[in-house]
Amino acid sequence: MAFNGSYTATLSPTASEGFDSSVLRNSISSLSSSASSRHSASRISRTYRQSSQLFLTRRLPEALSTVLPLITPATEENGETEPAPVARSSRSTRIKVWSLYLTILNAILELDPAEGKDAFGTQEWKALCSKVRDGDVWQEVVNNGYHGVEGEVDSDVVINLATLLLAHARTQEMNQKRLETYLAVSQEPNLDLSERLQDAQSPRLSSKSRRSTSKSKGTSGADTPRDLNARVKILELYTLHVLLRNNEWDYAREFISVSSVLDEERKEAFLQALQSLQEEQQEQERRETEEKQRQDDQLRKDLDEARQLRADNEARERKRIEEERARRAGSEVDYGIEDSTHGPVGSSKGRLTRSGSSALPKPKSSIANGKAVASSSLSARVTTIMSNLSVVIRQMTASLRTNPALLMRLVAFIAGLVIMFGNKRIRERITRTLAAGWDKVKTTAGMGVKVSYI
Known part of the structure; x- marks a missing residue:
């Protein structure tokens, strides 16, 4: 009976039955959630490797379409939106997926426009370019990967985003605003180990409070040297690249001087780099000004030379016309063309017939002038022929001297x-x-005679 009573007591329902069932349900749910998370992580890793292989083989459309399901929220049958798989993954997985996505976008924007339109289509190509050049990709990363919380974005992802916008954005104003917002809402890394040693030695600190404390610090404010280096890299991009693109030299120098993340050595290095970049920009501006001045002087000189050449050509043309007129007038005088005071030949013959021998000396003088003109023109022709013949003889002599074969x-x-x-x-x-x-x-x-x- 005792055995039966004990057995009955063991199998009978008691107050502990509800506790055991709740623990069992919690265990089953945790096991199922861990199994689903492992399955999701395995699927994300497999998809990431496949997209990476496609990217390395320069198959950019396939690589982009493969990685998009990991960063795009899914819509369920009841109309609710499920977060993207990358939002539920670990920090290292998030950084890998988002870095791959941003790298693919960078490679796409570096394509030739004709090649990009041929690979993605005109509309999709323009949409991808606009998303990066307008800075919308930053908000896409925040919404799909970090539940819309700007300060929870991983520092490595912020570095990749800032670098992408620095290379392809139309202006750096959006990049500056995004970096300022991130630096304002994210927690700065704290490398002081005394607080964490006290928390570890305190026996009253439960695991739940520790989890809440680590959660309140955020993913971007982890107190590790790696996070400090990432924060310094973000400050370098912000102060030495983005602000300088927006011509904020004084603000960049002031920001470096009052930064609490940078130590004195880094501040000195940043300020020296800033001064070098400013001097380099001033030197480049001076060279550009000198080159522009040189081009303007050359253009002015070319215009003056063209104007002088045009004036010389016009003067030469006027001189040629005047010489032609003078030569024509001289030829008319040489051939004895009479002016308007003298009558035609017939009328002079009539006057000779009527008046007798008093008009005979005029034909004799005209004949003498004609003979003189003819003799002068003949001597000029003979002189020209002899000069041409002498030139021909000299040329033949020179050619025979230089060419013995001839x-x-x-x-x-x-x-x-x-x-x-x-x-x-x-x-x-x-x-x-x-x-x-x-x-x-x-x-x-x-016969001619x-x-x-x-």
Whole structure:
């Protein structure tokens, strides 16, 4: 009976039954959630590796379409929106996925426009370019990966976002605002280990309070040297790149001086880099100004030369026209063209017939002038012919001196002529040909004389 009673007491429902069932349900739910999380992590890792392989082989459309399901919220059948898989993953997985996504976007924007439109289509290509150049990709990362909380974005992802906008954004104003917002809402890393040692030694600190404390610190404010280096990198991008693009030199110098994250050594290095960049920009502006001034001077010089050349051409053309007019007027005087005071030849002959021998000296003087003009023109022609002949002889002499082969050809030609004229039959044939030609010339001249006489 005792055995049966004990057995009955063991199997009978008691107050502990509800506690055991709740623990069992919690265990089952935790096991199922851990199994689903492991399955989700495995799926994310597999998709990440596949997209990485596609990116390395430069298959950018396939790589983008593969990684998009990991960063895009899904809509369930009841209309509710489920967070993106990357939002429920670990920190390292989030950083890998978002870094891969931003790297793919950077490679897409570096494509040639024709190549990008051919690979993605015109509309999708323009949408991707606008999303990056307008800075909308930053808000997409915050909403889909970090539940819309700006300060929870991982520092490595912030660095990649700032670098992407620095390379492809139309202006750096959006990049500056985003970085300022992140630096304002995120927690600065604290490397003081005394507080954490006290928390670890305190026995009253429960695991629940520790979890709440770590959760309140946020993912971006972890107190590790890696997070400190990431914070310094963000400050470097903000002060030495983004602010300088917006011409905020004084504000960048002031921000570096009052920063609590940078130690004295880093502040000095940042200020020296800022001064070097400012001097380099001033030197570049000076070179650009000098180059522009040089181009303006060259353009002005070219315009002056063109204007002077045009004036010289116009003066040369006017001089040529004046010389042509003077030559034409001189030729009219040389040929004895009478002016309006003298009558035509017929009228002068009529006056000679009527008045007798008193008008005869005028034709004699005109004939004398004509002979003088003809003799002067003939002597000028003879002089021109002789000068041209002397020029030809000088040119032949120079060519024979510079080209001995031509001299040898001339000597060979003369020797051939001598040998040819040494033949009696050839001489007789040439004599008969010349006699026949001379007879034709005499006949033609006789006929011309007869026609002139008639």
